Amino acid sequence: MSDNTKNIEEKKDKFLAEENKKRIVTGPDGVQFEVDPLQDYFCDKRPVAKDPKNKVIENFLNWARAESLWVLGFGTGCGNIEIPPLLTPRFDAFRYGIQMRPTPRQSSVLIISGYLAVKTLKRAIRSYEQMQNPKYVLALGSCTINGGMYYDSYNTINRLDYYLPVDVYVAGCMPRPEALLSGFNKLKERIKAGRAEGANDYANKFDWYKANQKKIIKDWNMPDYNW
Amino acid sequence: MKKNNKIWQGDRSKYPAFDEYGNPIIDLKSHKFTKLWHGPNHPGVTGNMSLELTLSGDEVVEAKTHVGYLHRGFEKLMERRLYIQCFPTCIRMCVPEADSNEYVLAASIEELGGIEIPEAASWLRTLVLEMARLQILLRTVPGQAATLSLGMGAQWGMYLRDLILDRFEELTGGRIYHMFIIPGGVRGLLPAGFKKRMEENLVEIEEFIDKIEDLIFTNAIFKKRTIGIGYIDPSWVDKYGIVGPNARAAGYNRDVRKDYPYLKYNELDFEPYVGKDSDVFTRSQVRKHELIQTVDLIRQILAQVPEKGDIRAKTPNVLHWELPKGETYQRSESSRGEYGLYVVSDGSKYPRRVNLRGPSYTHAVALLEKLLINANIADVHSIMVSLQTCPPEIER
Amino acid sequence: MKEIIQDIKKRFNCTDEIEQSKTQTYITVKKELAIALITHLRDIEGFTHLVLLTAVDWIENNQFQLTYMLNNPTKKIDIGVRVFINRETATMDSAHHLWEQMATYQRELKEMFGIDFPGSPRLNEPFILEGWDNIPPYRRDFDTLKYAQETFFPREGRETNDPAEFMKKKMYPDEEK
Numbered sequence: 001m002s003d004n005t006k007n008i009e010e011k012k013d014k015f016l017a018e019e020n021k022k023r024i025v026t027g028p029d030g031v032q033f034e035v036d037p038l039q040d041y042f043c044d045k046r047p048v049a050k051d052p053k054n055k056v057i058e059n060f061l062n063w064a065r066a067e068s069l070w071v072l073g074f075g076t077g078c079g080n081i082e083i084p085p086l087l088t089p090r091f092d093a094f095r096y097g098i099q100m101r102p103t104p105r106q107s108s109v110l111i112i113s114g115y116l117a118v119k120t121l122k123r124a125i126r127s128y129e130q131m132q133n134p135k136y137v138l139a140l141g142s143c144t145i146n147g148g149m150y151y152d153s154y155n156t157i158n159r160l161d162y163y164l165p166v167d168v169y170v171a172g173c174m175p176r177p178e179a180l181l182s183g184f185n186k187l188k189e190r191i192k193a194g195r196a197e198g199a200n201d202y203a204n205k206f207d208w209y210k211a212n213q214k215k216i217i218k219d220w221n222m223p224d225y226n227w
Numbered sequence: 228m229k230k231n232n233k234i235w236q237g238d239r240s241k242y243p244a245f246d247e248y249g250n251p252i253i254d255l256k257s258h259k260f261t262k263l264w265h266g267p268n269h270p271g272v273t274g275n276m277s278l279e280l281t282l283s284g285d286e287v288v289e290a291k292t293h294v295g296y297l298h299r300g301f302e303k304l305m306e307r308r309l310y311i312q313c314f315p316t317c318i319r320m321c322v323p324e325a326d327s328n329e330y331v332l333a334a335s336i337e338e339l340g341g342i343e344i345p346e347a348a349s350w351l352r353t354l355v356l357e358m359a360r361l362q363i364l365l366r367t368v369p370g371q372a373a374t375l376s377l378g379m380g381a382q383w384g385m386y387l388r389d390l391i392l393d394r395f396e397e398l399t400g401g402r403i404y405h406m407f408i409i410p411g412g413v414r415g416l417l418p419a420g421f422k423k424r425m426e427e428n429l430v431e432i433e434e435f436i437d438k439i440e441d442l443i444f445t446n447a448i449f450k451k452r453t454i455g456i457g458y459i460d461p462s463w464v465d466k467y468g469i470v471g472p473n474a475r476a477a478g479y480n481r482d483v484r485k486d487y488p489y490l491k492y493n494e495l496d497f498e499p500y501v502g503k504d505s506d507v508f509t510r511s512q513v514r515k516h517e518l519i520q521t522v523d524l525i526r527q528i529l530a531q532v533p534e535k536g537d538i539r540a541k542t543p544n545v546l547h548w549e550l551p552k553g554e555t556y557q558r559s560e561s562s563r564g565e566y567g568l569y570v571v572s573d574g575s576k577y578p579r580r581v582n583l584r585g586p587s588y589t590h591a592v593a594l595l596e597k598l599l600i601n602a603n604i605a606d607v608h609s610i611m612v613s614l615q616t617c618p619p620e621i622e623r
Numbered sequence: 624m625k626e627i628i629q630d631i632k633k634r635f636n637c638t639d640e641i642e643q644s645k646t647q648t649y650i651t652v653k654k655e656l657a658i659a660l661i662t663h664l665r666d667i668e669g670f671t672h673l674v675l676l677t678a679v680d681w682i683e684n685n686q687f688q689l690t691y692m693l694n695n696p697t698k699k700i701d702i703g704v705r706v707f708i709n710r711e712t713a714t715m716d717s718a719h720h721l722w723e724q725m726a727t728y729q730r731e732l733k734e735m736f737g738i739d740f741p742g743s744p745r746l747n748e749p750f751i752l753e754g755w756d757n758i759p760p761y762r763r764d765f766d767t768l769k770y771a772q773e774t775f776f777p778r779e780g781r782e783t784n785d786p787a788e789f790m791k792k793k794m795y796p797d798e799e800k
Contacts, residue, residue: 075274077275078319078619082403085389088386117298119298119751146777146781151771151781153304155298155752156775158776158778159777174403295751295753302761303765312786465696468672487699546790553643555643556675589724593727594724
């Protein structure tokens, strides 16, 4: 083992949470066995890009997907304050088939509402990876585009498309509910045209995305891909 | 089949023992406890923060607050910005009620620079601060019921909040971030017809307040699930630094608007509502009375605010403005309580240090960790919302 | 207010008294007497409300300034207790026994300034940052712009202007000639 890899191993061990470390567990029948949570509890299979086989069926599915956008209720930044007005009588996003879901497993859209602190980015990546295909990312605010007014902050990322595949950016600080609705409509158009291929893009360029993510998340204590 | 009529007697053997400092001794390997992460990706947390709960059954035995998901390093960023450039940065410190941020920064700069603001500007500032309080209260008062799945009031309140945001747009041009208050005064006068439209909205809001009394505060489920829950002992108020509505619900008559009158608050007629019981229901009541009071205050302000006049004091060129050396702390009463800014100037164009004192800093960390012990898991959200925690002002 | 200041000046050797406004005074006290002074103010003089605790980095004097802002809710006055500590050692006595929220402030200062408060509970748990391996970010010698440019893949095409120069060019273009 070279010095460098050893250092990385040590660093990984340092940041690893207690419950993710290898340990000996006694089963109910008294048999002892070793558990490595990162190997045993998570599926470490790489994501695979899917190639649609039948164009007609894919078009129909895309139409269906576009008309029921289920959004993960994860307010990652200050843009989240315009989400409640969006879902209440005046703007009423429900009429476009948009609704909030509490868990990543049920949702198809991840809204990155504004700047992402490094600590939140880690959670956003995990949430994104737990969502099922097809999945889309809608990024709000100038700060996800080029850092906006936080361009010089040591804790917020500058451009989101280096870490997650973004389908639609909504500019503004912060975007009004009308802009959000227009962003959703744009996303629908993209999905119907078959151009919202974020999940496939993520699978194809997986190593590049992971390298970027690992560059800024210093305490990488989770499996590389968690389903 | 024989019926078992025996009432379940709480079996305390499953609950942890306490060590000499009063902390629970939790052995996760004993399989008696469950660790539950409540947030950040959870519909039941206010904003983007997370609670690490250790449960025994459905009772919380230990809670830890984890913040930092919204940290942008404002206090560092402001050290490399001119004072006027600090405004766009500063107002993003607490998102739902951005005007308090503007006011405390402007007041600190005026205090250090020795500037008196004109009469009309003072009135307009008071108006903007009260409007901000009104819009956030329209969100939080019915929001308390929404934590118990009484979502109707919240939908309704959000619609009325949009009306106030419309008035903000008319007056300042922005919905959430207004940047209306600038050092030396404000940016503009009242537009024509503003008072009339505001009055129409206030009438609508007053109708709404009457209706939420029936919808929420006399609702049996709401009462059952909030009375006696989340009790703050009045002796904790000083020990934990509790301010604002949470302190008033515990029987302390503390209101920055009364105690340290700023702007035009000493010319307005109001009396803070003080509760007795200090539980979630009382805190909700205090906020409802504040909503009534704010509507009244806005009427009083609109009756007295000058239609025209000087709105900006003469200041040095803001691009070359060097404040004299010194330090100051300026406070205001936000809807969450005492909200203050500590500014240190070293005589240069840039602030040396800016530090925000947000009420959530104590409410959401030290106090919430204490309050959640022995709470039921279903009440965690309700207790958290009743403290009105706002994560961005904890980590800034 | 005046009597309290006179009294604590005599008892605790306080210096550099600055009266910022009628209700707000700042004093400096030596590090050894700071916790005693704060305890005295809390228990005897009725400054029961801790407003904030924060630090200022005076890098040119090689000092950290700690400010304990205390408030007397009955007399409605504030007192800011300033303590200067050495920047190299950066250690201060913990006051977590006086207020419950003090431990949170000390945890933040430890993380953001690297000031140590021995004995404060949960001091070494990360509070805001996660996996931070640089110098504490609120110190003056930490350059946030440089760090952001090196780490976060800035998007090209963004330009930054000095506001004074930019406004001058835009509003008075003729004056430059």
